[in-house]
Structure formats: C-alpha cells, structure tokens
Amino acid sequence: MTYKRVFAIVLDSVGAGPAPDGAAFGDQGADTLGHVGHHFAGKLALPNLASLGLSNLHATPIEGVPVAHPAKGAYGRMVEISAGKDSMDGHWEMMGLPVERPLATFPKGFPASIIQQLEAFSGRKVIVNRPYSGTEVIKDYGEQQIATGDLIVYTSGDSVLQIAAHEEVIPLAELYRICEFARTLVNGPEYTVGRIIARPYVGPDKDHFTRTANRRDFSLEPTGATDLDRLKAAGLAVIGIGKINDIFSGHGITKGYHNESNMDGMDHVDEVMQTDFTGFCFTNLVDFDAMYGHRRNPAGFGQALMDFDRRLGTVLANLRPDDLLLITADHGNDPCYQGTDHTREVVPLLAYSPSMKHGDIDLGQRATYADLGATILANFGVAGNGVGTSFLAQLTN
Ligand SMILES: O=P(O)(O)O[C@H]1O[C@H](CO)[C@@H](O)[C@H]1O
Ligand SMILES: [Mn+2]
Numbered sequence: 588m589t590y591k592r593v594f595a596i597v598l599d600s601v602g603a604g605p606a607p608d609g610a611a612f613g614d615q616g617a618d619t620l621g622h623v624g625h626h627f628a629g630k631l632a633l634p635n636l637a638s639l640g641l642s643n644l645h646a647t648p649i650e651g652v653p654v655a656h657p658a659k660g661a662y663g664r665m666v667e668i669s670a671g672k673d674s675m676d677g678h679w680e681m682m683g684l685p686v687e688r689p690l691a692t693f694p695k696g697f698p699a700s701i702i703q704q705l706e707a708f709s710g711r712k713v714i715v716n717r718p719y720s721g722t723e724v725i726k727d728y729g730e731q732q733i734a735t736g737d738l739i740v741y742t743s744g745d746s747v748l749q750i751a752a753h754e755e756v757i758p759l760a761e762l763y764r765i766c767e768f769a770r771t772l773v774n775g776p777e778y779t780v781g782r783i784i785a786r787p788y789v790g791p792d793k794d795h796f797t798r799t800a801n802r803r804d805f806s807l808e809p810t811g812a813t814d815l816d817r818l819k820a821a822g823l824a825v826i827g828i829g830k831i832n833d834i835f836s837g838h839g840i841t842k843g844y845h846n847e848s849n850m851d852g853m854d855h856v857d858e859v860m861q862t863d864f865t866g867f868c869f870t871n872l873v874d875f876d877a878m879y880g881h882r883r884n885p886a887g888f889g890q891a892l893m894d895f896d897r898r899l900g901t902v903l904a905n906l907r908p909d910d911l912l913l914i915t916a917d918h919g920n921d922p923c924y925q926g927t928d929h930t931r932e933v934v935p936l937l938a939y940s941p942s943m944k945h946g947d948i949d950l951g952q953r954a955t956y957a958d959l960g961a962t963i964l965a966n967f968g969v970a971g972n973g974v975g976t977s978f979l980a981q982l983t984n
C-alpha cells in the first residue's frame with residue numbers, strides 16, 4: 588500500500604474542454620473551465636489548483652490561471668466512455684462501471700402509464716411533465732402548486748425524473764415516499780431512468796422561491812459491482828461525502844455525510860481528514876452544477892471555483908505524507924454554452940501527495956474515467972474488473 592488514505596474530490600460538472608465524442612452529444616466546443624476563465628478575463632484566481640497543474644492539463648492555458656513550471660502534482664484529463672453525461676454515468680464509470688447502454692430520456696415528457704401510476708399513488712395531479720429548468724419550473728408553476736397541491740414533474744436532457752414540491756404543501760417525508768415509488772416504476776426493462784430527484788423548495792411567492800438542501804437523488808441501483816464494493820469487501824473504509832451515497836444507492840459505502848453546500852462539503856472533508864482510517868474518502872461538490880452550470884451563470888461558477896480553491900489550501904496543508912488527493916469532475920456543464928444541460932467534455936485529473944518528490948507528472952489523456960478507480964484499487968492491492976488502467980506507478984517520483 589503506497590497511500591493509507593485516498594481522498595477524491597469530484598467538482599461536479601467542472602469540465603476541462605471538448606470531448607472526442609462531444610459533437611455526437613450536440614456539445615461541440617463546450618469547455619467549462621476555459622469559458623469560465625475567459626468570462627473572468629484574467630481575474631479567475633485559483634492559486635492552489637494552478638499550483639497542482641490545472642492549466643497544464645487544459646489544451647490552452649485557462650485565462651488567469653498560470654501554467655505551473657513545475658506543477659506540484661500530477662495532472663491529466665479523463666475521457667468518458669459511458670453512454671450518458673449525467674452524474675451517475677460519470678461517478679459509476681470512475682468506479683469501474685461505465686454505463687454502456689443509454690438510459691431513457693423523455694424529451695416529450697413521461698408516458699401516460701407512468702404519470703397515471705404516480706397520480707394514483709400520491710393522490711395528487713401531475714402537472715408540467717416535460718423538460719424544464721428546475722428554477723424556472725417553480726417560478727412558473729410553484730404558485731399553482733401552492734393553490735392546488737399538484738405535483739410538479741419535470742425532466743431534462745438527462746435520464747432524470749424530477750419532482751419539485753413546496754415543503755409546506757407536500758411535506759418532505761411525503762415527497763421522498765413519492766420519489767421512492769417513482770423509482771420502482773422506472774427500473775426497467777421498459778423504462779430505465781438514471782435518477783429520480785426530489786426537489787423541495789420554500790418561499791412565499793414566485794419571486795422568492797428557493798430550493799433547499801433537502802434535495803435527494805434516488806439512483807438506479809448499480810447494475811454490477813463497483814470499485815467501492817471491492818474496497819469495502821476488502822475491509823477498507825469507504826467514506827462518501829455529498830451525493831455519493833445517493834449515486835451508489837449506499838452500495839460499497841461504510842459511512843456517508845450529507846452536504847448542505849460546497850462549503851459544508853469541505854467542512855466534512857476537513858473533519859474526515861482529522862480522523863485516522865485506511866481507505867477511500869469520495870466527495871462530491873454539487874453547487875458548481877446545480878447552482879451555476881445549469882443556471883448558465885459563469886460569474887457564480889467562477890466564484891464557486893475560487894471559494895473551493897481557498898478551501899483546497901487547507902486540505903493541501905493538512906495532507907499527510909501517506910495521503911493521496913485526487914481532484915476530478917463527472918461531466919461538463921459549460922455556463923457559457925447554449926441550453927441548460929450538462930455538456931460532454933473531458934474532465935480534469937489532478938493528483939497530489941506530499942510524498943511526491945518532484946511532482947510535475949503528465950498523466951496525459953486517460954481513455955476512461957475508470958482509471959481513477961483502477962488506481963485506487965491498485966494502491967490497496969485490491970483486484971478490479973479490468974476496466975481502466977492504474978496510473979499509480981506514475982505518481983511516485
Ligand atoms: O434544472 P435542475 O432542476 O437544476 O435540474 C438539473 O439537474 C439534473 C441533475 O444534474 C439535470 O439533469 C438537470 O435537470
Ligand atoms: Mn454531476
């Protein structure tokens with residue numbers, strides 16, 4: 588075992604530029620980091636990410652983020668091979684389970700059979716039932732929901748069935764129950780949907796509705812073993828922070844933390860770093876995606892990156908010589924791109940341990956996100972399923 592503790596932080600939706608198959612997804616030219624940097628015109632201050640090699644891994648330097656000579660860490664990019672570009676595809680692939688067949692999407696809304704069953708179970712009428720932005724849908728239909736108690740069901744370009752519910756109209760426990768029921772309707776074979784997402788919100792009227800941190804994701808059960816299961820079976824600690832637990836339906840996780848926000852997530856990382864364990868801590872920071880990427884808000888996106896970078900400083904200072912830190916993303920969500928959906932991109936890969944003597948290691952463009960899990964398994968001497976190639980040997984220089 589080279590590293591006793593491995594920490595991976597997924598910056599949800601922080602893509603690093605066009606993917607080789609981006610055009611097939613209608614995402615030609617999408618580049619989350621590049622375009623956020625451009626939006627800030629030199630004022631995107633990410634000193635810690637820069638020192639690890641963030642601009643080194645990008646095709647051209649990100650504006651405001653100097654290329655490190657030498658980079659403190661190892662840097663590269665990862666290409667997604669999964670059929671979709673949602674969080675579930677990305678995270679499962681990182682853990683050795685690429686999603687091979689596209690999951691169902693519903694550009695015209697969910698079929699009547701599903702809607703009827705949802706209405707029968709909940710005793711509520713379903714409204715909207717089409718692709719919509721989650722913040723717009725509550726603005727446009729929230730007041731109607733307050734008046735009628737109807738269920739707001741919507742989707743996106745991803746394989747998701749989302750239910751928005753005012754917390755005082757449809758109590759959380761009821762919303763979660765309805766989502767759990769919805770989950771049972773779309774586990775295949777006819778319709779296989781990646782995630783049911785509970786989207787609670789509060790507020791008096793359409794100009795003041797805000798979504799709460801009580802969002803819950805009800806993912807498809809992993810369709811096979813993941814690297815998390817393998818690590819857990821080998822007796823290692825597997826700690827999930829943020830929506831990791833939801834994305835893997837709790838499989839392969841020994842302890843989970845729910846995040847209220849990115850900063851709350853980093854509090855959890857700091858807390859876990861103070862504990863002694865042997866194993867893997869897997870963190871997802873979702874604000875980049877939910878608050879800024881889907882909202883096409885590059886200013887907010889860049890600010891969230893700078894806020895993360897500050898907290899990364901503390902993490903770097905607290906790392907022990909036998910710790911490994913990995914930073915990556917699950918897909919893109921270019922806030923300067925058309926639409927409001929995720930964007931198919933390559934994702935950043937940064938790796939750092941205080942035990943690296945020279946750093947400045949170019950890991951190149953990895954053929955699949957599964958290289959991440961393969962590396963973690965190799966570190967702990969746990970056998971994988973052959974998907975993904977470990978870069979562990981390249982880290983020690
Ligand atoms: O518009 P909101 O509700 O944030 O939803 C977005 O969040 C989902 C999960 O990332 C995406 O599929 C997209 O629909
Ligand atoms: Mn995501």
Ligand SMILES: [Mn+2]
Nearest residue numbers: 876877881929
């Ligand atoms: Mn998203």
